[in-house]
Amino acid sequence: MTQIPHKPLGWLGIARLGLVQSALGAVVALTTSTLNRVMVVEMAMPAMLPAALVGLHFAVQITRPHWGYGSDLGSRRTPWIIGGMACLCLGALGATNAALMLASTPVLGLLISVLAYLMIGMGVGASGTSLLALLATRVTPERRPAAASITWVMMILGIVISSILVGKMIEPFSAQALAFAATGVAGCAFLITLAAVHGIELPKGAKPIAAEPEADEGPPVPFRQALKEIWAEPLARNFSIFVFVSMLAYSAQDLILEPFAGLVFNMTPGQSTQMSGMQNMGVLLGMILTGAIGGRSTRAGKSWMAAWAIFGCLGSALALLALAAAAEVGPGWPIKPTVFALGFANGVFAVSAIGSMMGLAGNGQKSRVGIRMGIWGAAQAIAFGLGGFFGAMGVDGLRAVLPETGHAFLVVFVIEAGLFLVSAYLASRLDHQRSGDRAQATGSTQLIGHGSPMAQG
Known part of the structure; x- marks a missing residue:
């Protein structure tokens, strides 16, 4: 070979x-x-x-x-x-x-x-x-x-x-x-x-020469045992909860935004799809901005990425409350700027979450980056699935009992805003927990960011 x-x-x-x-x-x-x-x-x-x-x-x-x-x-x-x-x-x-x-x-x-x-x-x-x-x-x-x-x-x-x-x-x-x-x-x-x-x-059959051999951590343990040990780590467990709640809020509007544009604002399929593209342009801008200037540490040891995470959650909550107002006002509301603002705040939150994951992935007594990312990926996937389903189910159920279609969307958007407010609180608690652990463990990885994801390297 x-x-x-x-x-x-x-x-x-x-x-x-x-x-x-x-x-x-x-x-x-x-x-x-x-x-x-x-x-x-x-x-x-x-x-x-x-x-x-x-x-x-x-x-x-x-x-x-x-x-x-x-x-x-x-x-x-x-x-x-x-x-x-x-x-x-x-x-x-x-x-x-x-x-x-x-x-x-x-x-x-x-x-x-x-x-x-x-x-x-x-x-x-x-x-x-x-x-x-x-x-x-x-x-x-x-x-x-x-x-x-x-x-x-x-x-x-x-x-x-x-x-x-x-x-x-x-x-x-x-x-x-x-x-x-x-x-x-x-x-x-x-x-x-x-x-x-x-x-x-490398071509098939070629054996790579490792440039940096990994540290020997002993024989591998069974998957379920490793999963149990990582879940017992407070930071990993609490961060999983933060990922679940924030992604639940993040995804709940995903499947109802275009139907909202069609049913309340009378947009055509092409118009609502292009509006969705505008939202994602806002997400892109928020990610680039956060990655470019976020991630710097303060003298107190706290990361600006924590502030960006909280800002993204709070901004998303405000944008969702604006969408709730749009559901009440109707076609006269400036829906496209509102959707762009929601995308921007979501982008700020998303990059902050990425920085958090990369910073925490190697934290703990044993370096099991893959399984930690797997746990958070599973939490994200479950939250996305549940958020999209319950958001749509909530709209369907509320449309059956409320006199106006817009009122059904209003209630769901307000609930999503509340979840983002809870996420902002969890992010602040996680940063406090990370700061406390830093004093006890030399070289502890920062929880919310460890330098700008866009600027490092």
Whole structure:
């Protein structure tokens, strides 16, 4: 077996893997945003149906640690990335065709939809987890936070571009236009993935020479035992709770925002999809701004990333309260600036959460970065699934008992704002806990950020 040095990834290699994340985000946006709007507004179906399907794709992602374990068994991760992306793209095409079948053959359409969203969840889990594992093993420690932030921003960029292009391609709306747009997005995403990962790993059969051997921590323990030990760590457990609550608030508006635009503001599918793109542009700007100037430490030892996390949660709460007012006022409200502001605050929060994860991943008595990220990834996936489903279910239930459609959205937006306020409180408590532990442990990793994710390296 040939011995070949396994050089760390440079910025170009990190950007190439970021293209995979962009492709992944573009395909997922088609299934969770555009198809959701079409099923609720154009096909007059209850919002719980697409919400349940999207929740299913999040539920499948609870197996992310097992996909990572599978890619760990081999010497190469790119086959898992490519295979996962193929599964995702095929699932997206199946979901699009199934949505168009629901009106004529509802039973068959529903069965195909369930299968398609299972494929979407497995594709996202296999491709996304293997991609992060490749970044973690091939990027030097000082560049890992920046690499995580860059790939996240590129994912949002892929969502923005996809939303804008699909919005234009399906205007005026028709089944043929939607099918054509879905085929184009899925095909381009798969080709981009193939090009991005080509040659980024060693050839099959080559054995890498480790540049920096990892510390020997003894024989590996069973998965369930390691999971139990990490959950017993107060910081890891409390941070999991913060991730769950904040992501629950973050995702609850995801599946109802475009239907809200159509039902309350009378927007066309193309207009509401482009509005979703504007929200994601706000997310992108918030991420870039936070990554560029956040993460500096104060003389008291607290990180500015803690302040950015709290600011993102509070800003998101205020934007959601503004959306609640928009639901009451109706078409006269400046909805696009409000949605952009929500996206900006969400972006600030998201990058702060990324900095938190990267800073805390190696914290604790034993270095188990992968399983810690797996726990938080599972918490995020469960919260996303539950948030989207209960947000849509709340709108459906409230529309049945309240006299105005806008009032149903108003109540749900207010509840989401309350969850973000709770998240801001949890973030402040976590920073206090991290500060207290810092005095007891030399070299303790900061909880909310450990330097700017965009500036390090």
